Amino acid sequence: MNSYFASCEQQANPFLRGKSVGVCGKSPSGNYLRTVVAAASVEAKRLGVKTAMSTWEAKKVCPKIILIPGDPAKYLSTTKTFLQIFEKYTPIIEVFSIDEAFLDVTDTASRFGGPIKIAELIKKELRQKVGERVTCSIGVSHNKLLAKLASESKKPDGLTTLEPIRVEGFLKNIKLNDLCGIGPKILKRLNKLGIKTVRQLGECPEYILVEEFKSYGYTLKLMGQGIDPSPVIPYWKVAEPKSMGHSYTLPKRINTFEKAKFILERLCEMVSRRLRCGGLVGRTIHLYIRREDFTSWGKQVSLPYPTDDGKKIFRTCLGSYEIENAKIFDPIRLVGVRVSGLSKKDQRPLFLFEADNFEDKLIKVTDNINNRYGEFTIFRAALLKSKGVIKEVAGYLADAIK
Amino acid sequence: MYETIDEPIQVGVIFKNGQIFPRVFLWQKKKFEVENVDMVHSGKIGSAKIYYFSVSNKTGAYKISFNNQTLVWRLEQVYAE
Numbered sequence: 001m002n003s004y005f006a007s008c009e010q011q012a013n014p015f016l017r018g019k020s021v022g023v024c025g026k027s028p029s030g031n032y033l034r035t036v037v038a039a040a041s042v043e044a045k046r047l048g049v050k051t052a053m054s055t056w057e058a059k060k061v062c063p064k065i066i067l068i069p070g071d072p073a074k075y076l077s078t079t080k081t082f083l084q085i086f087e088k089y090t091p092i093i094e095v096f097s098i099d100e101a102f103l104d105v106t107d108t109a110s111r112f113g114g115p116i117k118i119a120e121l122i123k124k125e126l127r128q129k130v131g132e133r134v135t136c137s138i139g140v141s142h143n144k145l146l147a148k149l150a151s152e153s154k155k156p157d158g159l160t161t162l163e164p165i166r167v168e169g170f171l172k173n174i175k176l177n178d179l180c181g182i183g184p185k186i187l188k189r190l191n192k193l194g195i196k197t198v199r200q201l202g203e204c205p206e207y208i209l210v211e212e213f214k215s216y217g218y219t220l221k222l223m224g225q226g227i228d229p230s231p232v233i234p235y236w237k238v239a240e241p242k243s244m245g246h247s248y249t250l251p252k253r254i255n256t257f258e259k260a261k262f263i264l265e266r267l268c269e270m271v272s273r274r275l276r277c278g279g280l281v282g283r284t285i286h287l288y289i290r291r292e293d294f295t296s297w298g299k300q301v302s303l304p305y306p307t308d309d310g311k312k313i314f315r316t317c318l319g320s321y322e323i324e325n326a327k328i329f330d331p332i333r334l335v336g337v338r339v340s341g342l343s344k345k346d347q348r349p350l351f352l353f354e355a356d357n358f359e360d361k362l363i364k365v366t367d368n369i370n371n372r373y374g375e376f377t378i379f380r381a382a383l384l385k386s387k388g389v390i391k392e393v394a395g396y397l398a399d400a401i402k
Numbered sequence: 403m404y405e406t407i408d409e410p411i412q413v414g415v416i417f418k419n420g421q422i423f424p425r426v427f428l429w430q431k432k433k434f435e436v437e438n439v440d441m442v443h444s445g446k447i448g449s450a451k452i453y454y455f456s457v458s459n460k461t462g463a464y465k466i467s468f469n470n471q472t473l474v475w476r477l478e479q480v481y482a483e
Contacts, residue, residue, distance in 0.1 A: 073443065373449075374447040
């Protein structure tokens with residue numbers, strides 16, 4: 001999808017069309033100073049605004065940019081709509097991100113007149129169901145790597161096919177970091193090896209790449225040759241998550257950890273609620289803090305038994321903080337919590353004594369109420385302090401596509 | 403700039419081909435004609451499904467919602483330049 005969040009907003013509001021728009025997070029005070037532009041409209045991009053640019057930087061580059069808060073429910077709903085469109089053409093759909101998907105139409109293309117016809121039909125139906133403003137770029141090729149590169153070669157509203165015979169010529173014009181899987185750090189290491197183009201990557205002896213990147217060297221070599229053996233993994237086959245977490249950039253600088261505690265407590269509650277919705281429990285709790293100077297501190301603790309209780313997760317975080325006696329923090333910018341070592345809750349042994357099951361019963365009752373009337377309809381009084389500070393998110397991509 | 407309103411409203415709609423098209427709504431005793439339904443999306447609050455309609459006329463853009471359990475329409479947001 002092209003400039004996805006911004007396009008959705010321009011579709012929903014005709015007064016934003018043709019204007020430079022940036023979709024970002026919003027602090028409770030209504031200012032956007034400490035957030036980033038999650039998506040910029042095509043108009044804003046033309047003026048130099050880039051995705052993930054800080055809002056103050058975006059304002060500097062494009063003073064007329066209209067910053068609006070993101071609406072996750074809107075984007076998730078639109079994603080579901082386009083996934084429903086895709087399902088007409090193939091059951092093998094890999095959801096790569098909220099606005100990207102791979103479709104394997106090998107076995108179904110002939111029924112619809114070929115892959116290009118399918119791409120045209122998808123574009124047409126998307127316009128009808130979502131609107132003229134929300135456009136997509138489609139790449140048609142024989143593997144995921146090339147299909148993605150092809151889709152990115154023409155934006156917005158592109159349709160590019162890349163036949164095997166044209167691959168060599170096509171890759172000549174591609175930058176190394178345009179390849180999905182080569183970020184700034186890998187790029188730097190490749191440059192150190194004297195590899196500056198995709199062609200050089202493809203021609204580089206495999207042992208050099210393996211020496212530098214271990215097993216990823218094999219993948220890099222194939223990428224340089226335009227080969228991607230990875231299959232399209234349908235979303236109904238995706239493995240269970242390995243961890244779940246939440247982080248939050250504080251709306252203003254906070255000088256002591258004490259003042260960030262109430263935010264952390266809500267984050268723990270949000271994580272625990274998602275664990276319970278997925279029928280999961282986790283053993284390892286990881287607390288992390290980012291300071292104003294962007295340096296980080298983190299500590300992880302493993303519990304003797306797995307949990308899905310927000311209070312327990314929070315207390316473990318506090319404990320790990322106190323163990324480290326990390327009271328010398330500079331002003332805090334971000335707090336986050338992650339739970340890993342996940343397993344199915346129904347595989348966890350029951351507590352021996354009835355009293356230990358009391359919290360579980362209480363959580364079950366509050367969950368039932370929240371399932372019926374909405375998130376945070378009922379919650380522990382300790383969470384009152386953070387009410388309204390963190391915007392409740394309507395859902396998550398992984399949860400939504402199931 | 404968006405302004406959050408979150409107030410109940412009365413809405414006149416047309417049902418056509420399995421879809422709902424809001425045509426007019428009353429808010430604070432004022433009548434707002436809907437010229438375009440620009441986008442429809444849905445979300446959930448607890449077990450209730452909420453349909454959100456982004457609608458507009460020459461003077462402004464509005465986000466109105468319909469709760470399928472309480473059957474209540476609300477004006478969620480108003481966009482004013």
